[in-house]
Amino acid sequence: EVQLVESGGGLVQPGGSLRLSCATSGFILSNYWISWVRQAPGKGLEWVANINQDGTDKYYIDSVNGRFTVSKDNAKDSVHLQMNRLRAEDTAVYYCARGFGGADYWGQGTLVTVSS
Amino acid sequence: EIVLTQSPGTLSLSPGERATLSCRASQGVSKNYLAWYQQKPGQPPRFLIYGASTRATGIPDRFSGSGSGTDFTLTISRLEPEDFAVYYCQQYAGAPCTFGQGTKLEIK
Numbered sequence: 001e002v003q004l005v006e007s008g009g010g011l012v013q014p015g016g017s018l019r020l021s022c023a024t025s026g027f028i029l030s031n032y033w034i035s036w037v038r039q040a041p042g043k044g045l046e047w048v049a050n051i052n053q054d055g056t057d058k059y060y061i062d063s064v065n066g067r068f069t070v071s072k073d074n075a076k077d078s079v080h081l082q083m084n085r086l087r088a089e090d091t092a093v094y095y096c097a098r099g100f101g102g103a104d105y106w107g108q109g110t111l112v113t114v115s116s
Numbered sequence: 117e118i119v120l121t122q123s124p125g126t127l128s129l130s131p132g133e134r135a136t137l138s139c140r141a142s143q144g145v146s147k148n149y150l151a152w153y154q155q156k157p158g159q160p161p162r163f164l165i166y167g168a169s170t171r172a173t174g175i176p177d178r179f180s181g182s183g184s185g186t187d188f189t190l191t192i193s194r195l196e197p198e199d200f201a202v203y204y205c206q207q208y209a210g211a212p213c214t215f216g217q218g219t220k221l222e223i224k
Contacts, residue, residue: 101208
């Protein structure tokens with residue numbers, strides 16, 4: 001059974017950092033792109049970043065470029081999103097999902113709250 | 117960046133009726149790399165359609181996708197009570213892989 005499980009969310013002050021993790025199972029991670037998508041409270045979906053099969057190709061939405069870094073450890077079946085210089089507008093549920101787009105499996109999400 | 121505009125914002129229908137949801141792109145979506153998702157409160161999105169018209173595994177055949185270029189449609193032929201949710205389109209022809217703002221399908 002394919003599973004993706006996010007962790008690492010929480011409350012952080014503006015300007016702070018968090019590292020989200022996405023633990024995967026049930027498929028060969030090295031064969032897939034992984035995306036991060038977020039959803040602010042009561043709002044729609046926003047694609048944030050994605051990373052290719054071997055971790056060498058990465059894309060980011062402009063608003064996080066230079067602050068967020070996506071990485072992948074295929075040996076440990078995990079994907080990470082390092083988030084630095086966090087802002088209030090980064091408050092959201094963060095999902096990891098399998099695929100560049102057209103993501104077929106999603107985790108349940110982890111909530112990140114940026115507030116003083 | 118490709119901007120996706122979904123319409124209507126809210127669609128009020130009754131079970132058994134047909135639903136037609138629209139997704140319009142600001143420029144052509146290469147290879148029709150357009151997906152549809154369904155999301156219910158407190159849940160992650162559910163993958164419905166990819167390549168504009170191919171149903172994902174396990175999706176009932178009352179869901180169908182169509183369109184090409186800049187205009188895409190999700191049709192639910194006969195609404196079931198569990199179909200009332202928010203629907204999003206997403207283009208994945210290239211980064212950023214943008215989403216539409218969503219259409220809320222509510223019970224009339």
